[in-house]
Amino acid sequence: MEGDELKDLDCQRTMDGWESSNNGSGKAILIPACCLKAKASQPELGSKSHSTVVSGWFSETQPSSDKSGKQVYFNNPMWPGEAHSLKVEKILFQEKSKYQEVLVFQSSAYGRVLVLDGILQLTEKDECAYQEMIAHLPLCSIESPKNVLVVGGGDGGVLREICRHSSVELIDICEIDQMVIDVSKKFFPELAMGFEDPRVCLHVGDAIEFLKQAPEGKYDAIIVDSSDPVGPAQELVEKPFFKNIGRALRPGGVLCNMAESMWLHTHLINDIIYICREIFKGSVHYAWSSVPTYPSGVIGFLLCSTEGPPVDFVHPINPIEKLRGALEFRRELKFYNTEIHEAAFALPSFVKREVAALH
Ligand code: SPD
Numbered sequence: 001m002e003g004d005e006l007k008d009l010d011c012q013r014t015m016d017g018w019e020s021s022n023n024g025s026g027k028a029i030l031i032p033a034c035c036l037k038a039k040a041s042q043p044e045l046g047s048k049s050h051s052t053v054v055s056g057w058f059s060e061t062q063p064s065s066d067k068s069g070k071q072v073y074f075n076n077p078m079w080p081g082e083a084h085s086l087k088v089e090k091i092l093f094q095e096k097s098k099y100q101e102v103l104v105f106q107s108s109a110y111g112r113v114l115v116l117d118g119i120l121q122l123t124e125k126d127e128c129a130y131q132e133m134i135a136h137l138p139l140c141s142i143e144s145p146k147n148v149l150v151v152g153g154g155d156g157g158v159l160r161e162i163c164r165h166s167s168v169e170l171i172d173i174c175e176i177d178q179m180v181i182d183v184s185k186k187f188f189p190e191l192a193m194g195f196e197d198p199r200v201c202l203h204v205g206d207a208i209e210f211l212k213q214a215p216e217g218k219y220d221a222i223i224v225d226s227s228d229p230v231g232p233a234q235e236l237v238e239k240p241f242f243k244n245i246g247r248a249l250r251p252g253g254v255l256c257n258m259a260e261s262m263w264l265h266t267h268l269i270n271d272i273i274y275i276c277r278e279i280f281k282g283s284v285h286y287a288w289s290s291v292p293t294y295p296s297g298v299i300g301f302l303l304c305s306t307e308g309p310p311v312d313f314v315h316p317i318n319p320i321e322k323l324r325g326a327l328e329f330r331r332e333l334k335f336y337n338t339e340i341h342e343a344a345f346a347l348p349s350f351v352k353r354e355v356a357a358l359h
Pocket of ligand 1: 119120121122130131153154155156157158225226227228258294295
C-alpha cells in the first residue's frame with residue numbers, strides 16, 4: 001500500500017471498533033476506538049434504543065439494524081469486542097429522561113444494577129470499590145478538607161463517602177439528570193442516603209456551566225464522578241473543563257477524576273494526563289481499583305493537585321483510620337483503607353510504558 005492510500009485510511013472505523021491510522025510515519029498503526037472520542041457516538045453505534053436485556057441477560061451492547069433490517073448488537077465502542085453479562089431477575093425501572101435511558105434491574109449475582117444509556121454505572125455488590133476510592137483517595141490526601149464539589153454522582157454514593165469526613169462543611173453536587181437522583185432515592189437507598197446530610201447542597205444542571213460560575217479557589221477538593229466520555233459526558237475530558245476545575249480549586253487543592261481502564265484506554269488516559277499536566281502544576285498521578293462489573297474489571301482515577309502546598313497522594317496525610325467515627329459513619333467502610341490507598345498507585349509495567357505522560 002502506498003503512502004497516499006494509507007493517508008486516506010486515517011481514522012476509518014473497522015467492524016471491531018479499531019481504527020487504522022497513519023501517525024505521520026507512513027506506517028499504519030491500530031488505535032482503539034475509545035481514543036477517537038468524537039466518533040464514539042457514530043449513528044450506527046449510537047442507537048437511540050438501549051434495551052440491552054436479551055433473553056434474561058444484560059450486557060453492555062447496543063441494538064441496531066444491519067443493511068437488511070436484521071437486528072444486530074454492537075459492543076460499545078469504548079470496549080470493542082467484549083461484553084460482561086449479568087443474569088436479570090427482574091427489570092425494576094426503565095425510562096428515558098431528557099438526557100439518557102435509565103434502567104434499573106435486579107441481578108441474580110450483584111444485587112440491584114443501575115444502567116445509563118446501556119452502560120453499567122453501579123451494582124449494589126461492588127459499588128463500594130468505586131465510590132469509596134474516588135472519594136477517599138483525594139480527601140485523605142489533604143488535611144481537613146472543608147469545601148468539596150462533586151460533578152455527576154447523582155446516585156449519591158460519593159456523597160455518602162465524603163460525609164465520613166467530619167472536617168467537611170459544604171458539599172456542592174452538580175448532577176445534570178434529576179431522574180438519576182430520583183431513581184437512586186427509590187431503588188438504591190444505601191447510596192442515596194448521601195443526599196440526607198445537611199452539608200450537601202444539590203444543584204441540578206450542567207456542570208460545565210456550574211464550574212464556569214464557581215468562585216475562584218472555592219474548593220479544597222473536586223471529585224468528577226462522570227459517566228464515560230461518550231455523548232453528554234464527552235466535554236468532561238476536554239481542556240476547558242479541566243481549566244475551570246483548576247480555577248475553582250484553592251492552591252494545593254485536589255481533583256479526583258474517573259479515568260477509565262488501564263486495560264482498555266491507555267491512549268485516552270494519556271490524552272487526559274497531558275492536558276492535566278499543563279493545568280495542574282502540583283502533581284498528577286494515576287491510581288486504580290478493581291470493580292468486577294466494569295469493562296475489564298478495573299477502573300482508574302486521575303489525581304491532580306494545583307500549585308501550592310505540596311500534596312503527597314501516595315502517602316495519605318489524613319488517614320481514614322484516624323478520623324473519629326469515619327469507618328462506621330452511616331455504614332461500615334467495605335473496601336477502602338490506607339493500605340489499599342497506597343497500593344492503588346502501583347502500576348503494572350505495561351501501563352508505565354504506555355502512559356508516557358506519567359513520566
Ligand atoms: N464504565 C462505567 C463508568 C461509570 C462511572 N460512574 C459511575 C457512577 C457511580 N457513582
